[in-house]
Amino acid sequence: MHTSGSKRPAVTLFAILLLLVAAACGCQGGGGTAPSPDSSVTSSGQADVLAVKIDNVAPARPPTGLENADLVYVEQVEAGLSRILAVYSSDVPPVIGPVRSARETDLELLRQFDRPTLAYSGAQSALQPSIEAAPLDALPPSKAPDAYFRDPERPAPHNLYLRPEDIPHAASQVDAAEDIGLRFAPAPEGGTPVTERTVSYPSARFTFTWSPEQKTWLVAMDGKASRTASGERLTAADVILQDVTLGPSRFRDKWGNTSPFTQTVGSGSALALRDGKAYDVTWQRDSAASATEYITQDGRPMTFARGQVWIVLVPE
Known part of the structure; x- marks a missing residue:
């Protein structure tokens, strides 16, 4: 049965009203709901990165939440000690720490990511202008006091922890390692069977x-x-031992020790560990704004096993 012409304007007006109501409610076709504006998944599919500077001296162990990081960078600092820069995106735990101070090396490493958030306990006053000028969101306790807390059962200064949900910062479901070009795929041909590798800093x-x-x-x-704070062993799916040049920076700590600067722009050799084998590779990073590439001896990108990747910066 055909509808008379006199009723068409009313039907059209009713349809327009329905569309306006649907738009106001944020509804989509099929009854779906529009994504929440709080979602940390970007429209470009890039990782929403949270980087946390983690203490790594004996009184600071075991770390909390380190096992959830996509990437774990290990770098040498003053007095030959080590610090960790943990990078989170796909899985963000409720607590991370203990949190310590930032270094100039961190700023160059983090240029690989699209404006990451850097959580740190503080920095030398001379370094602070460089942090403020870097393409990242700096997040010391002074900017987010409610997101940090002290654990009274651990000794200061190794007892500062971050609650990412109070930033707020949620998991993006995008792996930060893949976001900067690392490929998770079957192992390349070759490789040398190996059971153990050790890297030594002065301390x-x-x-x-x-x-x-x-x-x-x-x-x-x-x-x-x-071990983790829950007592489980810390493990890595892949380990990259990256040979780098270590030199003095422009900064000193409060005891007068010169802070080292690790050069991560340039090229050099590296050893990639995966699936019980070691692969000789080269690394290349053309500029601070570009990501590091790891190339096998036959000229192809190194492929990695799915899971957490540790990148240990080894001074030549």
């Missing part, structure tokens, strides 16, 4: 031991098995 030591049963690399620091 710190890291050992990675392959576990055939668990099919992962077990992490040890200073000769002791590394």
Whole structure:
């Protein structure tokens, strides 16, 4: 039965009203709901990165939330000690720490990501202008006091922790390692079977031991098995031992020690550990704004096993 022409304007007006109501409610076709504006997944599919500077001396161990990081950078600092820069995106735990101060090396490493958030306890006053000028969102306790807390059961200054949900900062479901170009895929041909590799700084030591049963690399620091705050072993799916140049920066700590600066722009050799094998690779990063590439001896991109990637910056 055909509708008479006199009723068409009313039907059209009714349809327009329905569309206006649907738009006001944020509804989409099929009854779906529009994505929440608080979602941390960007429209471009890029990772929403939270980087946290983590203390790594003996009184600061075990760390909390380190096992959730997509990437774990290990760098040498004053007095030959080590610090960790943990990068989170796909999985952000409720608590991370202990949090310590930022270094100039961190600013160059983080240029690989699209305006990441950097959580840190503070920095030398001379370095602060460089942090403010860097393309990142600086987040010391002074800017987000409610997001940090002190654990009274641990000694200061190794007891400052971050609650990411109070920033707020949620998981993006995008792996930060993939976001900067690392490829998770079957292993390349070749490689040399290896059970263990150790990297030594003047006052710190890291050992990675392959576990055939668990099919992962077990992490040890200073000769002791590394554990999470819950008592589980710290492990890595992949380890990159990246040869770098270490030189003095323009900054000194409060005791007068010159802060080292690790050069991560340039090129050099590296050893990639995955699936119980070691692969000789080269690394290349053309500028601070570009990501680091790891290339096998046959000229192809190194591929990695799915999971947490540790990148240990090894002074030549």
